[in-house]
Amino acid sequence: MLDVLGSGGVNADGVDSDLVDSADRLQNRCDREHVSYIREFCREIPDNVRIIAVTKQVSTTLMRSAYEAGIRDFGENRVQEALQKQQELHDLPDVQWHFIGHLQSNKALKVVQHFDWIQSVDTLALAERIDRHAQAEGKTIHTCLQVKLRPDDTKSGWSPEDLRRSMPQLTQLPALRIQGLMLIPPVSLVGSELIICFKEAATLAQELHLPHLSMGMSSDYPIAIQCGATMIRPGRVLFGHRA
Numbered sequence: 001m002l003d004v005l006g007s008g009g010v011n012a013d014g015v016d017s018d019l020v021d022s023a024d025r026l027q028n029r030c031d032r033e034h035v036s037y038i039r040e041f042c043r044e045i046p047d048n049v050r051i052i053a054v055t056k057q058v059s060t061t062l063m064r065s066a067y068e069a070g071i072r073d074f075g076e077n078r079v080q081e082a083l084q085k086q087q088e089l090h091d092l093p094d095v096q097w098h099f100i101g102h103l104q105s106n107k108a109l110k111v112v113q114h115f116d117w118i119q120s121v122d123t124l125a126l127a128e129r130i131d132r133h134a135q136a137e138g139k140t141i142h143t144c145l146q147v148k149l150r151p152d153d154t155k156s157g158w159s160p161e162d163l164r165r166s167m168p169q170l171t172q173l174p175a176l177r178i179q180g181l182m183l184i185p186p187v188s189l190v191g192s193e194l195i196i197c198f199k200e201a202a203t204l205a206q207e208l209h210l211p212h213l214s215m216g217m218s219s220d221y222p223i224a225i226q227c228g229a230t231m232i233r234p235g236r237v238l239f240g241h242r243a
Contacts (some may be wrong), residue, residue: 002167005196007124007220011065018110022217028029031061031065034062034065034069035058035065035068037069038065038066038069038070038071038238039069039070041186041234041237042070042071043224045112045232046225048230049072049229049230049231049232050073050230050231050232051071051231051232051234052068052073052074052075052098052100052119052143052214052231052232052233052234053071053074053075053234053235053238053239054075054076054077054100054217054234054235054238055074055075055076055082055085055206055235055239056075056076056077056078056081056227056235058235060085060088060089062239063085063089064089064092066238066239067089067092067095067235071238072094072096073096073097073098073180073189074095074096074097074098075098075099075100075119075233075235076097076098076099076100076101077102077120078101079099079107079110079111079114079198080211082097082114083110083114084196086114089092096116096117097114097115097116097117098115098117098118099111099115099117099118099119099120100117100119100120100182100233101120102120102122102156103118103120103121103122103126105125105129107121108126108129108133109133109152111130112133112134112137112139112141112195113133113137114129115141116141116142117141117142117143117144117179118130118141118142118143118144118200119143119144119146119182119214120144120146120182121145121146121176122146122148122156122157122158123156123158123171124166124170127143127145127170127173128169128173130143130175130176131173131175132175134163134175134176135174135175139175140175140176140177141175141176142179143160143177143178143179143192144178144179144180144181144182144214145163145170145175145178145180145181145182145210146158146181146182146183147159147160147181147183147201148183149185149197149200149201149204150185150186150189150197151186152185152186154186155184155186155202157183159186160200160204163204163208164208167208168199172183176213178210178212179210179211179212180200180205180210180211180212180213180230180231181204181205181208181210181212181213181215182214182215183197183198183201183213183214183215184215184217184222185197185198185215193196194220194223195223195227198215198216198223198224198227198228199227199228200230201213201215201227201228202227202229205228211230212230212231213228213230213231214228214229214230214231214232214233215227215229215230215231215232215233216229216233216234217232217233217234217235218234218235218236218237218238219236221233221234221237234236
């Protein structure tokens with residue numbers, strides 16, 4: 001057990017140096033335990049499933065622990081928060097940044113400039129705007145098309161019928177690399193209804209010849225994997241509850 005009581009030594013700031021050392025040792029132990037926990041989580045996920053760690057309101061300290069454990073994909077849904085983290089983590093090589101939140105058209109340029117993936121492309125107009133910005137920036141953007149398979153006033157996305165109609169135009173956008181579908185089912189969907197929804201998304205991705213399917217978060221990622229997810233988006237299960 002760590003000794004949290006100082007033994008009388010005082011540093012230049014008037015703080016018990018033994019107490020500071022004990023706190024540092026405790027933090028280091030917690031960091032090591034967190035790295036081990038995430039590493040074990042990663043080992044339990046099939047090799048063909050990509051883990052997009054959702055890091056909204058997660059400190060860069062925890063994100064560094066996740067990186068040390070093997071995570072290379074971070075998902076953010078707030079542009080300004082993501083930009084600050086990208087600056088603080090610029091020394092980490094081979095990180096892929098995924099924008100996973102609802103994207104307002106006036107922020108599309110910033111997202112194109114600073115993200116590798118946009119997983120929440122939910123209209124043809126937004127896709128065309130992203131493509132124009134990407135062409136102007138001289139880059140290509142990996143994208144997932146967000147689908148909405150059940151009524152949900154809090155979510156946006158294509159219906160299967162609208163997406164089928166839009167695919168000919170989408171495939172003509174030269175700077176977009178359409179990789180798959182992204183699904184956020186209603187929170188009220190559980191049990192067999194959730195399984196049916198996940199399987200419908202997998203069937204639609206296969207129909208459209210899209211290799212990836214991004215679905216499943218902390219509470220339902222095992223079901224999503226069983227139903228065909230190739231990307232999952234865990235957050236709470238990796239980093240705990242956030243404010």
